[in-house]
Amino acid sequence: MGSAYHMKRLARIIFFCLMGAALTLFASATGTAAQSGVPVNRCQTCHDGYLYRIQFPQSVHGNHGCISCHAGIIHLGRHMTGEEKPALAACGSCHGETASQYRSNFHYIQEDFRCYDCHRDIHAIKPVDRTHFKRSIIEKCTACHSNEEYVASGHSEALLKGNEDGAACSDCHGLHDTQVYHTSFEKYPAEAREFYTEKCKRCHADQAMMKRNNLSAGLVRYYEETYHGKVQNIGYPSRVAGCADCHTTHNILPKSDPRSSIHPQNLMENCGRCHSGFHARFVDYKAHPNYRDRKNYPSLFWTFVLMSGLLAFTFLFFWIHTFLWWRKTYWETHRMEKLGIRPECMLTPEERLQHVQRFSPKERIMHVLLVLSFFTLVMTGFPVKYPEAAWSGILIDLWGGAYMAGLVHRAAATILIAIVTYVGWLSFRFLFPKGQGIKGWTSRLLGPDSLFPNLKDWEDMKGMIRWFFDRGEMPKFDRWTYWEKFDFLAVFWGMFAIGGSGLLLWKPEWSSYIVPGWVLNIAAMVHSEEALLAALFIFTVHFFNTHFIPTKFPMDRIIFTGSYNMEDLQHQRPLEYARLVEENRLDTLKCEHPGIPLKLISAAFGLSSLLLGLLLTFLIYWAILS
Amino acid sequence: MRKMVPFSTLLAVFMAFCYFTTAGAEKPAWTVIQPEALHQMLEQNSAFTLINTMSTIECRDHSIPKSLCLPCETLDKQIGKLPADKQGKLVFYCESDLCLRSYKAAEKALKFGYIDVSVLKDGLPGWKKAGYEVTSQERIPRRAIPSVKPPLLKIWMEENKSLFILDIRSEDAFRDSHIDGAVNIPFYLLDRQYDALPLDRKILIVDEKGFRSFLAASYLARKGFDVTRLFGGMDKWQKFRSNAKRLPVKK
Numbered sequence: 001m002g003s004a005y006h007m008k009r010l011a012r013i014i015f016f017c018l019m020g021a022a023l024t025l026f027a028s029a030t031g032t033a034a035q036s037g038v039p040v041n042r043c044q045t046c047h048d049g050y051l052y053r054i055q056f057p058q059s060v061h062g063n064h065g066c067i068s069c070h071a072g073i074i075h076l077g078r079h080m081t082g083e084e085k086p087a088l089a090a091c092g093s094c095h096g097e098t099a100s101q102y103r104s105n106f107h108y109i110q111e112d113f114r115c116y117d118c119h120r121d122i123h124a125i126k127p128v129d130r131t132h133f134k135r136s137i138i139e140k141c142t143a144c145h146s147n148e149e150y151v152a153s154g155h156s157e158a159l160l161k162g163n164e165d166g167a168a169c170s171d172c173h174g175l176h177d178t179q180v181y182h183t184s185f186e187k188y189p190a191e192a193r194e195f196y197t198e199k200c201k202r203c204h205a206d207q208a209m210m211k212r213n214n215l216s217a218g219l220v221r222y223y224e225e226t227y228h229g230k231v232q233n234i235g236y237p238s239r240v241a242g243c244a245d246c247h248t249t250h251n252i253l254p255k256s257d258p259r260s261s262i263h264p265q266n267l268m269e270n271c272g273r274c275h276s277g278f279h280a281r282f283v284d285y286k287a288h289p290n291y292r293d294r295k296n297y298p299s300l301f302w303t304f305v306l307m308s309g310l311l312a313f314t315f316l317f318f319w320i321h322t323f324l325w326w327r328k329t330y331w332e333t334h335r336m337e338k339l340g341i342r343p344e345c346m347l348t349p350e351e352r353l354q355h356v357q358r359f360s361p362k363e364r365i366m367h368v369l370l371v372l373s374f375f376t377l378v379m380t381g382f383p384v385k386y387p388e389a390a391w392s393g394i395l396i397d398l399w400g401g402a403y404m405a406g407l408v409h410r411a412a413a414t415i416l417i418a419i420v421t422y423v424g425w426l427s428f429r430f431l432f433p434k435g436q437g438i439k440g441w442t443s444r445l446l447g448p449d450s451l452f453p454n455l456k457d458w459e460d461m462k463g464m465i466r467w468f469f470d471r472g473e474m475p476k477f478d479r480w481t482y483w484e485k486f487d488f489l490a491v492f493w494g495m496f497a498i499g500g501s502g503l504l505l506w507k508p509e510w511s512s513y514i515v516p517g518w519v520l521n522i523a524a525m526v527h528s529e530e531a532l533l534a535a536l537f538i539f540t541v542h543f544f545n546t547h548f549i550p551t552k553f554p555m556d557r558i559i560f561t562g563s564y565n566m567e568d569l570q571h572q573r574p575l576e577y578a579r580l581v582e583e584n585r586l587d588t589l590k591c592e593h594p595g596i597p598l599k600l601i602s603a604a605f606g607l608s609s610l611l612l613g614l615l616l617t618f619l620i621y622w623a624i625l626s
Numbered sequence: 627m628r629k630m631v632p633f634s635t636l637l638a639v640f641m642a643f644c645y646f647t648t649a650g651a652e653k654p655a656w657t658v659i660q661p662e663a664l665h666q667m668l669e670q671n672s673a674f675t676l677i678n679t680m681s682t683i684e685c686r687d688h689s690i691p692k693s694l695c696l697p698c699e700t701l702d703k704q705i706g707k708l709p710a711d712k713q714g715k716l717v718f719y720c721e722s723d724l725c726l727r728s729y730k731a732a733e734k735a736l737k738f739g740y741i742d743v744s745v746l747k748d749g750l751p752g753w754k755k756a757g758y759e760v761t762s763q764e765r766i767p768r769r770a771i772p773s774v775k776p777p778l779l780k781i782w783m784e785e786n787k788s789l790f791i792l793d794i795r796s797e798d799a800f801r802d803s804h805i806d807g808a809v810n811i812p813f814y815l816l817d818r819q820y821d822a823l824p825l826d827r828k829i830l831i832v833d834e835k836g837f838r839s840f841l842a843a844s845y846l847a848r849k850g851f852d853v854t855r856l857f858g859g860m861d862k863w864q865k866f867r868s869n870a871k872r873l874p875v876k877k
Contacts, residue, residue, distance in 0.1 A: 088762075109751045110722070111840050112688045112760065117768035143770035148778070 042076065055124035091115040101176040134159055134168035141169040149250035152259070158213070165209055172199045172249075190238035196249070197232060197242035204243075222288035224387075227505075227524060229288075233387035236402035246270055246287060278509035285508075285517030291525065303522050307529035314533060318541040321483075324468035329550045345567055355563040357591045366419055367559050371609050373419070376412035378535050378616055380405040385528050386623035413502055420495045427451075448478040448579060451489070457482035478575040483545050494534050501527040535620065539613040547610060555610060560602030561594040656732040656743040659717055661756035664746055667717075668692060674715035675708060678750075679731045681813040683845055684721060684838070688762040690753055693719075697814035698727040699796055701734050712739045719746035719753070722837050771843040773857040774830060776866035779805075790827045794842050795834055795860065805832060805863065813842055823851060831855040836862060 043066040044052055056062060067073060070086035078084040092099025095115075107113035116122045118140060129136060138159070142151075150156050150169075159166030173179070179195060201220050203209055210217035223229040223243075231240040246262060253260035261270045267283035275282065291300040336342075345352060359367075380399060383392035399405035430450070431441045446454040461482050463475035480488075501523035504511040508520050547555040558564050570577045580586040594602075667674060668691060678685040678693040685695035696704055698720070708716065716735055720727040728745045735743045746752060754760065774782070782789060783806070791808040793800050800810040811819050813833070823829060829851050833839040839855035846853045856863060 103757060104755070109754050110837055111768070112754075112762075113768060120770075144772060146772040146774075 046080070051123050059124050060127050061122075061125065088114065089116065098176050104177055104179070105174075106178045134164055134166070134170075137168045137170050137175070145169075147250055149248075153250055153252045154254060155252060163213070165203070165213055167203065171203070172196060190236075193232070193237040193242040193245070196244050197237065200243040218290055219288050222290050225291075226288060226521075227384075230384050230387045231402050234383060234396055234402055235393055236396070239403060241274060241287075245274065275509050279512040281516040282509060282512035283517055286521050289521055297521075299518065300521055300525060303525050304529075307526060307533075311529065311533050314537065315540075318537070321465075322541055322544045325464070326544070326549060328468045328470075333550050343571060345570070347566055347570065352565060352567040353593070354566045355591050355593050356566055356569050356586070356589045357563045358558055358569075359562045361562065364560055364562050366423070368605070369415055370419055371605075373412040373415040374534075374538065375609070375612060375616075377409060377416065378531070380409040380412070381531055382535070382616070382620065382623075385531065386620075389619070389623035389626065391619050391622070410506065413499070413506075417495070417499055420491065420499070424492075448480075448575070451480055451485050453482065453485050453489070457485060476574045477572065478579070479573060487542055490534075490537065494530060497526055498530040498534060501530070532620070535616065539617040543610060543613055547606075555603070555606045557599065557602040557606055560606055561598055563591050563594060655736055656729075656745055658747050659744040660747050661753045661758060664690070664717060664753070665756070665758050672715075674717060676717050677708075677719070677731065679718050679720045679727045680838075681816065683766070683813065683817050684841055686763040687766050687841060688760045690719065690750065691759070691761045696731075698731040698734075699812060699814050701731050705738055708735070708738075708740070713741060715742040715744070716740055717744045717746055720749045721751075722835065723748035723751055725749060725834070725837075766841060766844050766848060768840075769844045769847045771840060771847060771853060771855055773836075773855050775857045776863050779830070779856060779863070780866075788827050790824050790829045791832060792823065792829050793832045793860075794838065795832070799834065799860075803864070804860075808832060813838060816842060816845065820846060820849060820851075825851060827852070829853045832863070833859045834861060835859045 047066075061069075067086075069089040069091070071090070072087040073079045073084055075084060079086075092102075099115075102108055102115075105113075107118075119125060138156070141147075155167040157166070159168060204215070205217065205220040207217045224233055228240045228242075231237075232242060248261045251259065251261065253263075255262050255264070257263060258265065260266065264283075268280060271278070271283050271285075286297070286300075289297045289300055291297055291304045294301040379395060383389075383396040383405070384402070386392050396402055396405050399408055431444055432438060444450060445452050456478070460475040460477065463472060466472040467474045504515065504520060504523040505527060511520060511523075546552070564572075566577075577586075580589065664676075668676075676690060676693045677696050678689045679696065679698040679701075680689075681697050682695050685693065685697075689695070694707065696707055716732075718728040718731045718735070720731075728749060732743045732745050748755070750760070791805055793804050793808040793810045794813040794816060795804075795810070796812050797810060800808075800812075804810070811822070823846070829846065831839040831843050831846070831853060832855075833842070836855075836857055836859035839859060843853040843855045858865075
């Protein structure tokens, strides 16, 4: 009995509990229903201004209820007594992409601007007027950023006249993603320069847009061909001028306007922002010249023609020469191998193996230094010459950046200049030896020990060409062949062209005391083109003539070991051999056979240099062709 | 002698290494905390105190959740607001990645005997850049406050334009240097002293770097003052002044 009573009571308790739970659930359900269902007209009983009653329904959000944005109101009564406040409008729940862009916006990061702080008329906002889109942006930004400079600029003038190509604030600064790096704080100079230069290029490299606005579409390309542009493109913008550094940011005006930063009167100040200690002539430098334009840049145009001609002629001659030589030697070696002919030699076996010195230790050391400095110069300079090549960034990073590469380039140049100066001194001493003075210098200059070309070289060259075509014997050479003399003298010409221009560009501000700024444009072009000539000549002509020719393949170690055996001397330089015998000087030149360490080091250094040269040739061709 | 050279270089390198490591250890006893680590601590409800070292106006406008508003300048007087337990962790932050306020506050806390003191890396902007939310107790509606750049201010000053220059930087910074004729009310005192400002003139607000003047201007505009602000703050003004002197003579 008692248990039945208890059962009944328990069932009743459970029933009431369940009822209670169901009621609570129902109440909360109606609560949420009330939340999503507070109709606009209920809100408007209190919020009954013109804005909410008339303008909001006509706005772009007019078909949304109030609580689509103002979430968090569950109970109207509690809201009316001020106990419940709506949460901040979460515009991002619909405008997700814009909201995620806005997360990096300067206004949000620094000043905690929310959407409605710019879109103030949010309750009356109309669809975007695409025809006057940029103008509305300017109106919005200038509410705070009263930028008189921009209003006076060419961009703004075009835009306000109805040309939608003109740049509005957002074209450079971004619309919802206005970046935090602000040039005015100078905290992110590299990022800011890269960011803003990119923005300028986006329009100014647009052929169609520039054409319809009667502006030069090539300016970006011409800028990229200058030192400023090249170093920027290689990824080191912090130390070179981007567009805004010279043209300023907002006050962008044509050259003819006296307020413009590039007006001739303002150029000293303009360049002076980065450069210091220069002569007034410095500002004659052309920041983005078109060297293809003969009318406006005649000096650059003719320099380009001259340099291109020099390159074309040199390579045309020497590549054909090398190819014919290789062909002849290969065929000749093949013939002799097939017939079992060995080159005849009049020497006794002991004499044949006797080594004769060709290069003194001093000359060999100089060549090693020359090789090292040359490779360093090529590897620090060519990334800047071809900044857009896939390998240039990697190479410049190896040096620790463009600035370090520049220092290393100058250090290597100093070594090279020192070597050439020393060789100049040796040549002078050769012509005017101590004790003999000026007497007989012409015979020394044109004599067989001289590296100066003479009539015999001309005959030798003709003889070689006849030999290439099987029309005669190979000429007999004395101490220096004509191609060796060319190699030697080319270094002097190269030093005049590349060293001279390099010295001018070393410290352009000081150079302006000697030459006007436009000469620096020419110097830059000569330096760059001559570098290409030098590098390709060494890697394709010198390497092939001296090392890759079938009789010496893969390399001739003589420049490092210094001596060769008498058979080689007699075979390669028959006239020199005869002369040495005749003058009884042969014995003085006889030396020991080089040891294994020297041979090994020579081979390792020589072969790695050759391989590195071939690799660099490949990289240069890659850059030129891509 | 020749063998001595590498040995002595090695010794020099070793000594330099010792010097730098010890010097590094002596430096700040407070640590830098990344936004991600702070967020994790907040998520896990770890026991620590997060202190916003900006002015109360800024702190109430928006700050990291669960922040205590304690302006750096008043930390000495209000030290009682910090937990009594000196072992407890403190994290300070301020309004920009360039401001020194949180570092100063951290130094002060160390002097008061707190042991576990940290500074939030890059301050409030760093927190936002990491993608975390802020809360606000009393948001100041943003106004469209026009700004003035240094060249225009110079012209205004030369024209003797009727202008009240309000410098909201700290007393120390103001003492070091300020624009001629400027009056100093530090931002942390602005909510108590704004009624001393004139209503009949335009007020130009000057801060350190141009980050804080906007909110101060919005605050004062709401109170009915005619305000504008110096773009880029005192930094930009001084740079402009030194540039004006340095510029080469025109051709």
